[in-house]
Amino acid sequence: MYSFKNDYSEGAHPQILKALMESNLVQEDGYGEDQYTLKAIELIKEKVGRTDVDVHLLTGGTQTNLTAISAFLRPHEAAISASTGHILGHETGAIEATGHKVLSVDCKDGKLTPDGVKAVLEGHPDEHMVKPKLVYISNSTEIGSIYKKEELKKLGGFCRENNLILYMDGARLGSALCSDENDLQLNDLPELVDAFYIGGTKNGALLGEALVICRDSLKADFRYHMKQKGAMLAKGRLLGIQFFELFRDNLFFDLAEHANRMAGMLREALIQAKVQFLTHSPSNQIFPIFPNSLIAELEKKYSFHVWEKVDADYSSIRLVTSWATKEEAVEGFIEELKKWM
Known part of the structure; x- marks a missing residue:
């Protein structure tokens, strides 16, 4: 069979396993303050072309989504997602469990557009309803489609005009960026979205996602949120080593x-x-x-x-x-x- x-049926790429084994008995600080994680963060900043972003390594996609979205939103605020979005149908209500409603938009191709988001805003006009604040997208989407650069420019522009946060789930970002139909580069993303993550779990790592926070107002106290949500791995080196190996070459x-x-x-x-x-x-x-x-x-x-x-x-x-x-x-x-x- x-x-x-x-x-993610297989374990990890041999190069990653080799690096984990070779560093196994090296003593390091915990909670992401080890040399490997610090090097990986600097490397990711170099790859995304921005030294002013914050990078945090977490263990899985659902954990990253719930930690980030709950940190970015105030108690009465909600996320907007395509009806096929991962946070809506495949995360056991993780976002709702943190107190934030997920508002659904039907999208034939799995991709949100300004018109779809606008309809949600118009349907939530006042304080008697939750306040739509964060737009959740994934690239590639749950049904395999990808966002083109112009689509993200339009969506990002609409979000900025309406003071919304644009957040990208990148569990399969590698596949999206390497698609024959893609016209985006990794270093385009900090200009187009407010936060995104780079998926390792589904692209050769044992586990791990690298969250990149681009918008300054979203950065404060994020490590507190990670700790409170159980997202701060004591042996953070395990994530740092893997992302360093993934990005030190191609x-x-x-x-x-x-x-x-x-x-x-x-x-x-x-x-x-x-x-x-x-x-x-x-x-x-x-x-x-x-x-x-x-x-x-x-x-x-x-x-x-x-x-x-x-x-x-x-x-x-x-x-x-x-x-x-x-x-x-x-x-x-x-x-x-x-x-x-």
Whole structure:
């Protein structure tokens, strides 16, 4: 059984494991004040092209989202998310558990627009309702789409005009930036969004996300929020070492490019087989629509998520490739597909 279920089924890239092992008996300060974390933070600042940002390393995406969003918002303020957004449907109400409502916007392609956000603002006009304050987006999105630079410029401009915080979930940021359709660079982001994180868990690290806070008003006391939310790892070196390895050369992008290439092989074979897709997703997640009978056959050899029922006879599945996906596994899936098609 080979898994196309997610991009964190494997452990970590050997280069990261080697660095963790070689540094294992070196004594270091805790809570992110070790030499490895400090070096990683400086390296990330260099990569994003801004020395005035704050960088914090946390262990996972949900933890990063709930810690950041709850820190950025006052008690009566709410977040706005696409209806497919991770904080809305896949984080067990983590944001709501911190006292902040998540307001949903239906988006066909999983991407928020100024018009969608404007409609939420108009629907919450006064103090009898929560106050929309933070706009949550992810790149790539939950359905594999990516934001183009002009889209972020327009959304960011609208947020600034309306005194909103624009926050980007970057769990799969590597895949988005390495997509053939992408026109963004990592160092564009501090000018376009107020805060974002760089996902390591889904791109070759054992665990870890690097939160980058760009807006000065959001920076104060953030380590207090981390500690209170259980997000300050005593052995912070484990995160620092991994992010240093990911960014000291091109490893972060090499791994994302591999994941995208494997997805591209699958996508091209499906297109040639005239398979329809639920959504346009130029990243490492693809959503083909198959007859339910074919899905049952494929499930005998491969694991994946059945994403959405299309009608009585057809469903969309989600295929996710990773930094470690084997080319022969992709070729095997394609051959199996051809046999049953």
